[in-house]
Amino acid sequence: MSNDWSPEVSRAMHEVADAAPMPPSVDALAMHRPPTPQRSPVGAVAAAVVLALAIVAGLAAVAGRERGRDAADSTVEVYHARYTTMIDVHLQCAQPLNNPARATTSTIDLWADRTGRQWRDTVTYPNGTTYDVVRRGSSIYPTQMASRGTALDQAVECRLGADTYRFVTPFNGVVSLTTAAEITPGERPYVQLPSDTAKLVDAHVVDARGRPTQLWEMRVEGTMNSGTVSERRLTQVRRWWIDATDGTVTQQQFTDSPEGLGTVTSMITMTVSEKIRVSAGHFDTSGWTPMETQPRPEPPAFPSGGTTGGVASTVNPSPEPSSTP
Amino acid sequence: MAGSGAPRHRMAVDLRDEEIYGKHADDLIRFATTLVGPARAEDVVANAVVRSMTSMAWATVVEPRAYLFRAVMNEARMLHRGEGRRRRRERAAADAERTLHDGISLEVRDAVGRLTLRERSVLYLAYWHDMSVDDIAQSLGISRRTTERALTEARRNLEEQLS
Numbered sequence A: 001m002s003n004d005w006s007p008e009v010s011r012a013m014h015e016v017a018d019a020a021p022m023p024p025s026v027d028a029l030a031m032h033r034p035p036t037p038q039r040s041p042v043g044a045v046a047a048a049v050v051l052a053l054a055i056v057a058g059l060a061a062v063a064g065r066e067r068g069r070d071a072a073d074s075t076v077e078v079y080h081a082r083y084t085t086m087i088d089v090h091l092q093c094a095q096p097l098n099n100p101a102r103a104t105t106s107t108i109d110l111w112a113d114r115t116g117r118q119w120r121d122t123v124t125y126p127n128g129t130t131y132d133v134v135r136r137g138s139s140i141y142p143t144q145m146a147s148r149g150t151a152l153d154q155a156v157e158c159r160l161g162a163d164t165y166r167f168v169t170p171f172n173g174v175v176s177l178t179t180a181a182e183i184t185p186g187e188r189p190y191v192q193l194p195s196d197t198a199k200l201v202d203a204h205v206v207d208a209r210g211r212p213t214q215l216w217e218m219r220v221e222g223t224m225n226s227g228t229v230s231e232r233r234l235t236q237v238r239r240w241w242i243d244a245t246d247g248t249v250t251q252q253q254f255t256d257s258p259e260g261l262g263t264v265t266s267m268i269t270m271t272v273s274e275k276i277r278v279s280a281g282h283f284d285t286s287g288w289t290p291m292e293t294q295p296r297p298e299p300p301a302f303p304s305g306g307t308t309g310g311v312a313s314t315v316n317p318s319p320e321p322s323s324t325p
Numbered sequence B: 001m002a003g004s005g006a007p008r009h010r011m012a013v014d015l016r017d018e019e020i021y022g023k024h025a026d027d028l029i030r031f032a033t034t035l036v037g038p039a040r041a042e043d044v045v046a047n048a049v050v051r052s053m054t055s056m057a058w059a060t061v062v063e064p065r066a067y068l069f070r071a072v073m074n075e076a077r078m079l080h081r082g083e084g085r086r087r088r089r090e091r092a093a094a095d096a097e098r099t100l101h102d103g104i105s106l107e108v109r110d111a112v113g114r115l116t117l118r119e120r121s122v123l124y125l126a127y128w129h130d131m132s133v134d135d136i137a138q139s140l141g142i143s144r145r146t147t148e149r150a151l152t153e154a155r156r157n158l159e160e161q162l163s
Helices: A007-018 A026-031 A041-073 A177-182 B015-036 B038-053 B056-060 B064-081 B085-102 B106-113 B117-129 B133-140 B144-162
Strands: A075-091 A105-113 A118-124 A130-136 A144-149 A155-160 A163-168 A199-206 A212-224 A232-242 A249-258 A262-279 A289-291
Touching: A007 B015, A007 B106, A007 B117, A007 B144, A026 B015, A026 B038, A075 A155, A075 A163, A212 A249, B015 B038, B015 B064, B015 B117, B038 B064, B064 B117, B064 B133, B106 B144, B117 B133, B117 B144, B133 B144
Parallel strands: none
Antiparallel strands: A075 A105, A075 A262, A105 A118, A118 A130, A130 A144, A144 A289, A155 A163, A199 A212, A212 A232, A232 A249, A249 A262
């Protein structure tokens, strides 16, 4: 499908979509009574014919039920999680840039079929567009990937004279490696977890949705270079709210604080966590765009001799793995 | 979300239905707006969702999103069929007055209004969801060739009308 839309088509589609009212509330639906279709005389005759055919179709219905049973069998049980993401901007920028192709909020649905070794992310943006990615083989280092739709740039910018400070959310569409790992707590990933890199700040806190969690934090102090402008001090803080009972991360926050400019905070919060059944076709990527995959990196090779740090070392020709991870 | 009195519809009790609707509501209302305009989109969505979720077939639906899109399209089609010319003229006049408030220019309203429901449906799914011809055909239950033709016609008509 060509994405080369003419300005006329884009204009029409946006004008109409922007005019959409709010959808009816669930309460309104519960009270809603759809009108009964009026049957014309021709319709009544047609209905009689349909009734007669229905008798004949009775036998076919038996076969239909069998097909329905087959359809039920073609579903798979998956772990489904839904996240909401947002970027909260408090920057002292003279000239914030505004690009309609960007989004500061999104909803991410993740379906994990661990038995079938396939994962699907669907990101829904405020303008109604979606971006899908399916990974196979591994959620961390997939052997096959395909996407559909367009990932919107979840970033904010502001200008510093001739230069631009840019913040890109770490939760930009496809759930990050760490997050993907976090929703499968029983499957320790080949990436670092909060417990590897962060400090436990408080063992008894609640996240934004009131769930009892532990709060872990990692703080990094450094400098940023914004092009020709001199370096500026930068503090980055990453926080994880973790359900201590099963290790699930229910919320993550990433804050960038460039000195003198203010702060930008990106947050991702899990709102749904459940086991459900979906059709096997849910992971079908026919017609999607294949994506490149990266092979799982091998651990660093053991030194084969020589010196390490200026100190001569003797290498065991058959080293045993370290007992401490 | 249980309704008061004697509800005729069972949707009041199914949390999964509520979740499905919550997930697709924004999309469905935009789709309906493309098909029938903002003034009638709410009714079309409400009719489609309630009819779908109260039907016996709903329990066997494995692709609720595609099912609901088809239901909205069917509802829009019924709306078009059920109206006489006089009522359409009256509504067209009223819609023109609403233009100042709903943000759709008369030019765009007129251009989109010249498209068939099928052309609007196909164009919506291709534009907003970047769906392939095959996916659209499957979602709407029409042939690949019909889908391609509808998309080509929709694009050509809008470009001619709005250039």
